[in-house]
Amino acid sequence: MQQLGALILGATTLGVMMPYPTPDAPSVPTPERVSASVPSRGKQRLLAEPAPKLDPPDLAPEVPSVPSACPAQMVLVEGSYCTEVRHTCEHWLDDEKLPFARCGRYAGQARCVGKRIPKRFCIDRFESSEAAPNALSGTEVLPLNHQSFQLAGQHCAKLGKRLCTESEWTFACEGEDMLPYPYGVTREAVCNQDRPDLYENNPRRRILRDLRVPNDPDSRCVSPFGVVNMVGNLDEPVLRETGRQPKFNNALKGGWWMAGRNRCRPATTAHDDYYKDIQVGVRCCAESANGPKFLVGAPGF
Numbered sequence: 001m002q003q004l005g006a007l008i009l010g011a012t013t014l015g016v017m018m019p020y021p022t023p024d025a026p027s028v029p030t031p032e033r034v035s036a037s038v039p040s041r042g043k044q045r046l047l048a049e050p051a052p053k054l055d056p057p058d059l060a061p062e063v064p065s066v067p068s069a070c071p072a073q074m075v076l077v078e079g080s081y082c083t084e085v086r087h088t089c090e091h092w093l094d095d096e097k098l099p100f101a102r103c104g105r106y107a108g109q110a111r112c113v114g115k116r117i118p119k120r121f122c123i124d125r126f127e128s129s130e131a132a133p134n135a136l137s138g139t140e141v142l143p144l145n146h147q148s149f150q151l152a153g154q155h156c157a158k159l160g161k162r163l164c165t166e167s168e169w170t171f172a173c174e175g176e177d178m179l180p181y182p183y184g185v186t187r188e189a190v191c192n193q194d195r196p197d198l199y200e201n202n203p204r205r206r207i208l209r210d211l212r213v214p215n216d217p218d219s220r221c222v223s224p225f226g227v228v229n230m231v232g233n234l235d236e237p238v239l240r241e242t243g244r245q246p247k248f249n250n251a252l253k254g255g256w257w258m259a260g261r262n263r264c265r266p267a268t269t270a271h272d273d274y275y276k277d278i279q280v281g282v283r284c285c286a287e288s289a290n291g292p293k294f295l296v297g298a299p300g301f
Contacts, residue, residue: 069289070122071160076288077121077225081171084114085178085265093187100260102194106185110178122286123164123172126215126228127236128155142212143229148276149237149250161284166267168285169238169253173231173264175224180263182223182230187262191221191232195257208278211257223264230254231262234281240269248272252280 069076087110089096089103127143144155153163164172173182183190192213200207212233219228230236235252251267256279 071286073125074122074284074286075125075172075226077119077123077168077172077227078288079119079171079176080116081119081167081176082112082114082116082178083167084112085174086111086113087178087180087265102187102259102261103180103263104187106180108185110180112178117167119168119171120288121164121168122288123168123225123227124161124283124285125226126283127234128159128282128284129215142214143234143281145210145212145234145278145281146276147237147280147282149248149273151276152237152280152282155282156284159284161286164236164238164283164285166238166241166251166253169230169236169283170264172225172227173223173254177224179224180265182227182264183220188220190219191229191262192257193232193255193262194259196259198258210278212281231264232257235268235279236281236283238267240267250275256280 087103088107089105090107091104092101093104094101129141129143147155149163156162174180179185181187192211195211197211198208200209213229215228217228221230221232222228223230231254233256234254235256236254237250238253240246240249240251246269248269248271250271250273251269252271253267254264255262255266258279
């Protein structure tokens, strides 16, 4: 009893109340606490309140990437092509009897007097350049020239492409509205054409001046499909499509910088497949993704 009284007295002196044990008293539950072990020096226990639940952030749904229908720097041409078209010129700039007469303005809507054929293919947006055949050449790089049907076909084949057929080229130029010029029905000074200064100053012989212009992504000489310089600048070889066997496989489309027709429909067919000159360039075509395949034995096909 003396030892018990001493313990009580000591606890009172320290300001601590010591409860007497009550064996039959029920245990009082303590508030729940969450413990988590944290690796550190020695073994420790970190007690923390439950973390509040946060709503997940709003995330945009993932959009699956869609593969392009055409290779880089090519555009998709798709629609209904007319095999035979009638245009009516309201104002001629030259004698209309001349084979290369220029029309200043055509009347109204062209008429399709042939068949409508569905087409889907890819075509180079720009005339091809040796420095950057699959990309925009840049302001200091001119498109290829001194090409022929044979050379142009080989060039396209090296790029995994092919030459365009005549109808493909025409459709890429005129669109479904069958425009006479890629930019409309009125001849405008937006393409590299109608140049009067064609020849070098050489007293012995006439030599054509090189008047090519570089590819320009801001050019107004653009077709309904977004293809640049389809008329003027350079003639472009294509594969002819006729019901009978032609004398030559090629046709030259679009005209160059001289004062010529420079329209979508006309073609020059008098040159053989090996003819090349300063004004002949190259533009390639290719099959589109999920599009029809084209198999021909000519070079570049």
